[in-house]
Amino acid sequence: MNISNLPTPEVTQGPLPASRKVWHAGVLHPAIRVPMREIDLHPSAGEPPVTVYDSSGPYTDPETPVDISAGLARVRRPWVEARGDVEAYDGRHVRPEDNGFVQGERLVPEFPQRHQPLRAKGSAAVTQLAYARAGIVTAEMEFVAIRENLGRRAAKEAAVRDGQDWGAAIPDHVTPEFVRDEIARGRAILPCNINHPELEPMAIGRNFLVKINANIGNSAVTSSMAEEVEKMVWATRWGADTVMDLSTGRNIHNIRDWIIRNSAVPIGTVPLYQALEKVNGIAEDLTWEVYRDTLIEQAEQGVDYFTIHAGVRLHMIPLTVNRVTGIVSRGGSIMAKWCLHHHRESFLYEHFEEICQICRAYDVSFSLGDGLRPGSIADANDAAQFAELETLGKLTHIAWAHDCQVMIEGPGHVPMHKIKQNMDKQLEVCDEAPFYTLGPLTTDIAPGYDHITSGIGAAMIGWFGCAMLCYVTPKEHLGLPDRDDVKVGVITYKIAAHAADLAKGHPGAQVRDDALSRARFEFRWEDQFNLSLDPETARALHDETLPKEAHKVAHFCSMCGPKFCSMKISHDIRAEAQKEGMAKMAEKYREGGSLYMPLDTVKEDV
């Protein structure tokens, strides 16, 4: 294949406004360079830059050249090799069925660079969990520790803790040892396939910042490789911490290669989707052999976590029959159909320990799928859902016994008053393995706005302890999200995750809120835009009515106009108060003397 003829996808690049990428080196592992974003403020603020978590990868760094057809730098490769427990090998050859038998012009070209895959030597477990249990602080763990701290110092932050953490154990300062311990206990995962060396390590766990996932992927109906690569870059630009490639159409293998080679965030998949393509979409024709082959194929490519619907068991299926919306998980419904047809327990369940053997050889994390999650308010927290959750708890312990990292997927559609029960039950049944929920959607009646119906539930369950929130876009239930939908979904979920961090009292979470609020109060409009989750939109909405540059320093906006600006008046008040001395002023006015006072006695009279 002639690489120069490839239609290299164009992706969005360049820093966000007023932002610079900075790198922090490790101490235990001096070679690591942990990216953060510093947002510069106007000199009049007299404040240092605000440091924020940066999931965007090298695309926002003008110093790093981007070449999609070459892929990102394979930074982690030496870290993995230094551990001395992996070997390179030829790997599985790509077969026609891997791309849905598509040929000729309709075949998405292979990714131009071919790398030999790695796997564990012998029966070694090369997972972060295995290292953590062995007391090893890996480079990945130190990377995460630095990243989670956002450059803050322990002492300063400890003073401002304020929140209700529902029994979490969030430290003032994240040490590499803390990361190791959380992973060893199974309370966090660090998804990082040894064949995805382009990845910047991150952690998912209730004692870390709440993370979000964005789903991308083509379907049989729509979307192309170039679009999907750009969606991945775009989603991470706005804050997606992981990306799931849920492609179900043709070209699955090749599109995934392009995505992984260019992704700085962990990539998750549902291997069942590709396995089903390999048997022409006929669920009954699925076999363990086809599925196993798909796991190997994807593990070699570098997929960081697999959604595996092994909790759907035969005896649970009748529990879904009288539901309002039956089984709404694609994977769950496929497995249920298979189980019913063959009248036996699913091959995912029967071969679960073999799946563990594969995952531990590449460090693919489990995302145990909730195939029986509720798809409507009516079906929330029902017998089918919780029966499956019990099984997921048992599978969690099996995976742990094989040194595999595990998180648990959760619903779905759940009214607000049933959300906490989901979280509490998951923590109990799965011994605090990280929970990873889709929403949940708090009502069924707003298709077109399900990023919002679910953003409500996501914020709440994030607060209660959910470790990662899978975004929902405005297109949910209606179609495949495009680039705009992806952005709206990501920003909505960044809001939910951040609201959760604030409510949990995560140290340092409020730093950005405070900086933005000060900018707002001081009419530093540019700073207000730059500190926001979506500077472009904030600026555009402001400029709809006040487009001139002069308005960027105006002491009002079009909402109230100059005469009515409460913030402007507040400044006058502050000035007056400071003139007089606040303590004196407060004393003078407190329950002040001859003022109108019948009020205090009224309550008793009524």
Place this chain on the structure above:
Amino acid sequence: MNISNLPTPEVTQGPLPASRKVWHAGVLHPAIRVPMREIDLHPSAGEPPVTVYDSSGPYTDPETPVDISAGLARVRRPWVEARGDVEAYDGRHVRPEDNGFVQGERLVPEFPQRHQPLRAKGSAAVTQLAYARAGIVTAEMEFVAIRENLGRRAAKEAAVRDGQDWGAAIPDHVTPEFVRDEIARGRAILPCNINHPELEPMAIGRNFLVKINANIGNSAVTSSMAEEVEKMVWATRWGADTVMDLSTGRNIHNIRDWIIRNSAVPIGTVPLYQALEKVNGIAEDLTWEVYRDTLIEQAEQGVDYFTIHAGVRLHMIPLTVNRVTGIVSRGGSIMAKWCLHHHRESFLYEHFEEICQICRAYDVSFSLGDGLRPGSIADANDAAQFAELETLGKLTHIAWAHDCQVMIEGPGHVPMHKIKQNMDKQLEVCDEAPFYTLGPLTTDIAPGYDHITSGIGAAMIGWFGCAMLCYVTPKEHLGLPDRDDVKVGVITYKIAAHAADLAKGHPGAQVRDDALSRARFEFRWEDQFNLSLDPETARALHDETLPKEAHKVAHFCSMCGPKFCSMKISHDIRAEAQKEGMAKMAEKYREGGSLYMPLDTVKEDV
């Protein structure tokens, strides 16, 4: 003035898709006609129409001609007159300062129809609270009872109660007597100025459906009369239960007349804004006389509730000085400035009982403003905020002593873990007077998306007992909302209110969710669109990828494509299960025999 020369505003009219307006008559008051919307389903559903609450007024009824320059039918006039306690009088004459001294072409024309205002005879209280305390079930109260029930029958709904109501007392079936009792106890208000006979009565209280308010209004910078009337009609079309006219520019009086005469929902205002215009925007020049004159002016026009910032007291102002965002309520900051300048308690506080005298003569409800609400996460639940709330509790009892209806405004910016404290404290301090909150916004970092940051908080506080949620649009903090922003704000808040109703276990709330979910499961796409809060958007998003009519009956969407549709597979499963008999099937598979079983013992081993 030649009426035919008036630029009569055009407003959006016509029913929503598949919807008919139906009217329910009263029993105690046979003349009343309570509007509801029935959404017809496809015949294949075999289901009756779904009845939903209808705040849209006559504009969605093709049978009712609309003439904006004539105003809506003055239906309540005979109800008010029949009580025999009001008198018509000449009323106050419009003065140049009422419209900001604007003249000539820039003056918005007066509303063409002039009606004599009504007021209470002598010192009578003509409030719904006074009637309720006297044991009188007014036509307005029966209207509300029918409206809240949505045509449902008690027995059927009682069976499906499911929720956590945090101590509310929501009945299975709302009787007129229940409405009377809730109003008598001060736990609900029924805002209905005797000079707003065009209004369709509604109730605000924690034991009724959660309501939402939309703010409209011009500012000195932007917006015209025609736009504001359309915004009011538009906001109610999508579900706004009340509308606040927060105009602060010129032409305030005349624009308000056009709005009220054409509004079927209660209209609220902040009279201080107009009073300030009358003194050329100089807060220090405000006087009780100017303010009192404005109250009379607006009461005669028919304003249904007044936001009055009487809780801002002199001794509280120093408590705001070290806040991150000072005072962010416009009314609060104006009064604080006045108090500081004059070094005395505000005229709102000193003359509160005279304000009560005015309100009881027209039945204008109080919305006690939270002038010291927090404007940032940092300032949430601070001493200033709660000091004011204590005062609002005392003012509530004074207003009640004068037979005035009262609700209490609330924040603002509050992180999730501090929301419930707001609700609990308000219920306690204000003896369950209805709470009416702005959001609250759960983070400060997302300007451009504050409908979402606040929709999260609104859903939660609605669940906890908040009676009405004041919407926030994407333009919050950035500019004045346009028509699109109004719609997004309203739909977001309908989601929050409905999610709250579901979580409280409001009887019947889930009917619409269930109907929509059944439609979704049965691939009745048209029904799914029609049952949604915003059918236009749902349809448009679906049609972006599958525009053809044939796709409206397709058993898949572009999200997963035909092969992967879980709902399609669920139907196969249901068919198979029903063939075999579900009970038998369940029995056969339960913990089935020889299946792979090491799992149950794993937990103990690990």
